[in-house]
Amino acid sequence: MNVLRLLVVGTLLHIKQISRSPFEIAITLIVPIVQATLAVYLFRAGGEQHRLLEAAVGAGVMGVWSSVLFGSGGAIQGQRWMGTLEMIMLAPRRPVLVILPITIATGLTGIYALLATLVWGRFLYGIRLDFAHPAAFVVASVVCVIALGMFGLLLAATFVLMRNANALANTLEYPVWLVSGMLVPITVLPSWTGPIAAILPTTWGARALREATSGGPVWPSVGICLGISLLCLALGGLALTHVERRARAAATLALA
Amino acid sequence: MGSDNAIEAHDLRRTYKARTGWLKPKRTEVEAVRGVTFTVGRGELFGLLGPNGAGKTTTIKMLNTLLIPTSGTARVCGFDVEKETRDVRRRIGYVFGGDRGLYDRLSALDNLRYFAELYGVAPRDQKRRIAELLELVGLSGREGERVEGYSRGMRQRLHIARGLLHSPDVLFLDEPSIGVDPVAARELRRTVSDLASTGTTVLLTTHYMAEADELCDRIAVIADGQIQALGTPAELRHRADGRRVVEVEAYGVPESAVDALRGLPGVRETAVEARGALQLLTVHSDAHVDVQGDVLRELAGIRLGRVDSREPTLEDAYVAIVSAA
Ligand SMILES: Nc1ncnc2c1ncn2[C@@H]1O[C@H](COP(=O)(O)OP(=O)(O)OP(=O)(O)O)[C@@H](O)[C@H]1O
Numbered sequence A: 001m002n003v004l005r006l007l008v009v010g011t012l013l014h015i016k017q018i019s020r021s022p023f024e025i026a027i028t029l030i031v032p033i034v035q036a037t038l039a040v041y042l043f044r045a046g047g048e049q050h051r052l053l054e055a056a057v058g059a060g061v062m063g064v065w066s067s068v069l070f071g072s073g074g075a076i077q078g079q080r081w082m083g084t085l086e087m088i089m090l091a092p093r094r095p096v097l098v099i100l101p102i103t104i105a106t107g108l109t110g111i112y113a114l115l116a117t118l119v120w121g122r123f124l125y126g127i128r129l130d131f132a133h134p135a136a137f138v139v140a141s142v143v144c145v146i147a148l149g150m151f152g153l154l155l156a157a158t159f160v161l162m163r164n165a166n167a168l169a170n171t172l173e174y175p176v177w178l179v180s181g182m183l184v185p186i187t188v189l190p191s192w193t194g195p196i197a198a199i200l201p202t203t204w205g206a207r208a209l210r211e212a213t214s215g216g217p218v219w220p221s222v223g224i225c226l227g228i229s230l231l232c233l234a235l236g237g238l239a240l241t242h243v244e245r246r247a248r249a250a251a252t253l254a255l256a
Numbered sequence B: 001m002g003s004d005n006a007i008e009a010h011d012l013r014r015t016y017k018a019r020t021g022w023l024k025p026k027r028t029e030v031e032a033v034r035g036v037t038f039t040v041g042r043g044e045l046f047g048l049l050g051p052n053g054a055g056k057t058t059t060i061k062m063l064n065t066l067l068i069p070t071s072g073t074a075r076v077c078g079f080d081v082e083k084e085t086r087d088v089r090r091r092i093g094y095v096f097g098g099d100r101g102l103y104d105r106l107s108a109l110d111n112l113r114y115f116a117e118l119y120g121v122a123p124r125d126q127k128r129r130i131a132e133l134l135e136l137v138g139l140s141g142r143e144g145e146r147v148e149g150y151s152r153g154m155r156q157r158l159h160i161a162r163g164l165l166h167s168p169d170v171l172f173l174d175e176p177s178i179g180v181d182p183v184a185a186r187e188l189r190r191t192v193s194d195l196a197s198t199g200t201t202v203l204l205t206t207h208y209m210a211e212a213d214e215l216c217d218r219i220a221v222i223a224d225g226q227i228q229a230l231g232t233p234a235e236l237r238h239r240a241d242g243r244r245v246v247e248v249e250a251y252g253v254p255e256s257a258v259d260a261l262r263g264l265p266g267v268r269e270t271a272v273e274a275r276g277a278l279q280l281l282t283v284h285s286d287a288h289v290d291v292q293g294d295v296l297r298e299l300a301g302i303r304l305g306r307v308d309s310r311e312p313t314l315e316d317a318y319v320a321i322v323s324a325a
């Protein structure tokens, strides 16, 4: 349909635009290696060699998250710089249809980080890629990307309003990594982080991936992850409509 | 509301609020537009002229829904710009000057495809429409190249093609001829007047008087956020009636000599414009006073080029209006 076509074309073009940035290319080449290394040494030091694959997956999800975070913050800011934010917001479309392709695109470029981390883990550290549920792993990866894209949308709403969106993106990177248990299991975190973790789609996405890797009931986590994502989509859509108006009143769509 | 009007602006005002500093925030307010009222008829080509910072872009952005007016109302094609935003957006095109506003790492074709999709151009019409517009702006054959490799003028032309994708009823052109070479600028003017003659309403801002004179049915001169004069180019020229203009080409005129000119009897305005090595001095005087002799006397000892005394043009009228504001 019309709307679906717009989303697909938009996503493809934003992937093109993102993947051609020299900065982005450098990041996506180097970061997965660093993350694979980090995961391996962190877990080796903890004497948990048997969990290497799980660690590599966790590190990969962190990459996806960083990509979405900097993608949705950075892309909005970048488009403000390029002067394209005004042009796309000027289209006679719901703001959510304009912004969603950007955040999905960043989620998709992020999945590359996940795969690359696994591949590097395989080649550099000999991590054996034997997943407990390979098929479920693929499904969980896709759901994870969608979840991150939708969560990114919710974030993007705030970025449209804020002139210096990058500052917020920077402060959100590490806390969400930690709280959603992408690298260390939630059980080792202080208890107050529990409720926060429970409402973040990233927690459930990371959990689904871990379960698909080392065994466990994958589908409930996938389901919850999808549910929260849809909620994010609905909220993000509403917020964006509101924010678009605010931005027109405050003149924050353009740089000055 | 008269349906003959494509644009109706009523007492538009816009204040920009800015906060600077974190610890001791200082609020600053800029009154960019202070009560602008005008109408543009369907198919009319309307010019908005004024010095830098006069409020032209702000006015356009209120009309094209990018900014919400601080007060006042406006309708485009009969729809309220603040409340019926999407109805307005479907019917308007927006082109601004400069080289921003495009996806640099994508090709021209990808840029156009994306915006065709955003504007809901039917998939089966997209190819033809895009080819048509590439031809119109003279970018055919180069549409596959990335925009980052485009010259400034090529980007500008791509902007124009993008603004026309959905065949808008009302076109907002904010300094569309910036950075465009003379031949391309002439083609651009022809394109714009063709659009207007086939029924598209055009609101144009420009700093080139000749362009405004040639194209516009009516012109509003705006300064300090307010309309100072509004009329056909011929009517505006009358604002300089009763004046005569002396132009002198000179080399190395000191500031003091210009001040001295300003004090001559009968002189109303003076302006100096640097043109490479030479300076062009323009002296407006009352028509019945011949100031040329006095002017040349004041400039004695300075190397002069061509000296000319002539009837005022639209540009002279513009200078008169703006300096009176
Ligand atoms: N986003 C903004 N925040 C604060 N002030 C602004 C903003 N945009 C414009 N202004 C101010 O509003 C005034 C009018 O600006 P505007 O861009 O409308 O002028 P203009 O007539 O288009 O000028 P130019 O010929 O240079 O394009 C200027 O004083 C400008 O500094």
Ligand SMILES: [Mg+2]
Binding pocket: B056, B057, B058, B174
């Ligand atoms: Mg301007």
